[in-house]
Amino acid sequence: MSEPVQLLSHAIARDALCALRDTHSRPAQFREALGRLTTLLAAQATSGLRTVPRKVETPLCDCIGEALQGRIGVVPILRAGLSMVDPFLSLLPDAEVWHLGFYRDEETLQPVSYYQKLPQGKPVEEAFVLDPMLATGGSAAAALRDLQNWGVPRLHFLGILGAPEGLQRLQEEFPTVTIHLCALDERLNEQGYIVPGLGDAGDRAFNATAE
Ligand code: PRP
Numbered sequence: 001m002s003e004p005v006q007l008l009s010h011a012i013a014r015d016a017l018c019a020l021r022d023t024h025s026r027p028a029q030f031r032e033a034l035g036r037l038t039t040l041l042a043a044q045a046t047s048g049l050r051t052v053p054r055k056v057e058t059p060l061c062d063c064i065g066e067a068l069q070g071r072i073g074v075v076p077i078l079r080a081g082l083s084m085v086d087p088f089l090s091l092l093p094d095a096e097v098w099h100l101g102f103y104r105d106e107e108t109l110q111p112v113s114y115y116q117k118l119p120q121g122k123p124v125e126e127a128f129v130l131d132p133m134l135a136t137g138g139s140a141a142a143a144l145r146d147l148q149n150w151g152v153p154r155l156h157f158l159g160i161l162g163a164p165e166g167l168q169r170l171q172e173e174f175p176t177v178t179i180h181l182c183a184l185d186e187r188l189n190e191q192g193y194i195v196p197g198l199g200d201a202g203d204r205a206f207n208a209t210a211e
């Protein structure tokens with residue numbers, strides 16, 4: 001049995017999604033909306049992080065609080081996932097950031113790895129993969145496989161938009177991975193783009209559209 005997808009249910013998320021999908025949003029507006037969505041998604045995805053009791057001295061007395069436990073990794077998939085890092089770190093400033101670079105071959109839609117510098121051994125205890133788009137699922141699956149090979153025991157995928165094809169693939173190949181999305185769209189088109197979607201997330205976030 002795979003983990004059910006966790007869909008974000010929040011009025012601010014619905015508002016930010018309109019700005020993100022809107023083809024007339026400028027790159028700065030696009031990044032701002034992506035930031036708001038990532039913060040909400042990160043709050044949801046990290047709500048079950050492990051904690052340990054910690055004694056705290058308030059101005060009035062001692063009390064027992066809870067502190068986060070263990071090493072946590074944030075893993076953006078280049079390029080588009082980079083836009084999600086700062087909002088995520090605003091909630092978890094001490095997380096480790098490990099980058100993975102993949103681009104999709106335009107013909108085959110297969111992910112091509114171009115950056116992977118995970119060390120040998122000493123994996124983080126919990127990792128959150130960040131990529132706004134889950135289309136065929138190829139890039140997310142390749143990233144999760146790299147992290148499994150590193151030895152990370154608890155894995156999460158955080159995306160903004162997903163297609164049914166990519167979601168099904170991740171659930172089948174990675175039944176223990178928790179998948180968090182802001183919205184599950186209708187389908188992929190012939191070019192492997194999510195419909196209705198938002199276009200090319202990396203190009204829009206970084207104002208790098210060719211034409
Ligand atoms: C986009 C997106 C994902 C991938 C999703 O990246 O950011 O990484 O496509 O597609 P998939 O689920 O079919 O693998 P892209 O390859 O366009 O690279 P970029 O972020 O550098 O633009």
Ligand code: URA
Nearest residue numbers: 135193194199200201
């Ligand atoms: N990558 C994107 O940036 N957008 C899509 O719709 C699919 C993959």
